[in-house]
Amino acid sequence: MSYKIAVCSGKGGTGKTTVAVNLFSTIQTKWTKNVQLIDCDVEEPNDLLFFKDAKVINRSIVNQPVPVIDESKCTFCRNCEDFCEFNAISIIPSVKYATIDPNMCHSCGACMHACKYNAIKEKNHAIGELTEYTNRNETDIIEGSLKIGSPLQTRVIKDLKKKANENIGIQIFDAPPGTSCPVVETVSEADYIILVTEPTPFGLYDLRLTVDLMNEMNKPFGIVVNKAGLGDREVYNYISEENIDLLAEIPFNRDYASQYAKGKLLANVPPIIEQEYLKLAIYLKNRMKYD
Missing domain, CATH: 3.30.70.20 (Alpha-Beta Plaits)
Structure with a gap:
């Protein structure tokens, strides 16, 4: 059985995909290749933008x-x-x-x-497509893509989760943004949730909604603050008041943001950022021993 980790955010643009792909890459290079990345943001999947060498090994249609x-x-x-x-x-x-x-x-x-x-x-009736990729001589990455005009994200996500390989030790689910049904479907079977936020009023507002959802679903979770150093301290005050685990702080770095815009997110990662992802991976490794 796989240990399932979902990466979520209450709003778009907080860096959810940044965290998901970097965590996947860190685990592959520093820990184990027995890990799989599943892109559940089926309306706009973009994890593959950062894996230029990934090759398609299988495609299948999602029917309704x-x-x-x-x-x-x-x-x-x-x-x-x-x-x-x-x-x-x-x-x-x-x-x-x-x-x-x-x-x-x-x-x-x-x-x-x-x-x-x-x-x-x-x-x-075809409503989407599932694509499996190999990145390091394994079925590393699976992507779901919703047909334009279809409202049935959850149906595609359900089939995508069935495609995931249960024999792979760790599965990372890159969830859609928000707190609606597609997010609920993505995290429903997850063992642990990483909530990504930013230190801004908008980030805090949507983080509160996501935390409420996780509590309602009785899911264990921790928070990663992305773009740390920008905005204010209100997010940190909230995390402290609610006694939520702060898993990592990814500092804002203009050069790194520029690499993201060019699809080079995993190239030349600044050491201070690399250390935060390594800390996150170590936390998850230790947690898996007791879950």
């Missing part, structure tokens, strides 16, 4: 079963339309028109239950 109306059997009674909570069904009896929008359908099956004439069947 979507109902289809057989107009030869349909009486246009609109019963299925009334049952649909997502407004995915449009029925116009006067012109004998019936259709289901696959981009709005959530595959709940209510319409098939509602239809008394056996006029609705399901067919597969």
Whole structure:
């Protein structure tokens, strides 16, 4: 069984991906190659931008079963339309028109239950893609990508998690930003959560929301402060007041930020930053002994 670590943030732009890919790289180079990175930010996956040598070894389609109306059997009674909570069904009896929008359908099956004439069947509809990469002669990285226009991030994330190799010792899940359903799905089976924040009012506000979510889900977690040295001390005051573990402080470094913008995040890491990631990896290694 793998030890699952999810990297989350209450808002975009805090450095969640920075932490996820650096932690993955640090563990691979300083600890063990028996680690896997899973990019669950399926609306905008970008972990692969920082692994130029990664090679595709497998691709698969994520399908969603979507109902289809057989107009030869349909009486246009609109019963299925009334049952649909997502407004995915449009029925116009006067012109004998019936259709289901696959981009709005959530595959709940209510319409098939509602239809008394056996006029609705399901067919597969592609909503995303899963791609497996090798970075160091292993299946190191898996990426989920949602089809543009589809609202079903959680479905893609569920299939992505199934792809993850349970025989690999450590799995790092790069979660979507925020606190909505895709985040809940990503962290639902995680053994430990790393919350990434920044020392700004916006960072603190969203951190509070994420901490509330972790507490509600009864998940163990600690905090990494990214861009340390900017902003104010309110985030640190909150961490101290709530007695939350401060796992690492990644100092703001203009040159390092420039490397990020060029997709060279893992090249020439400043020693002071490298030490913080090593400290984080050691903390996790020690924690795994007791979890």
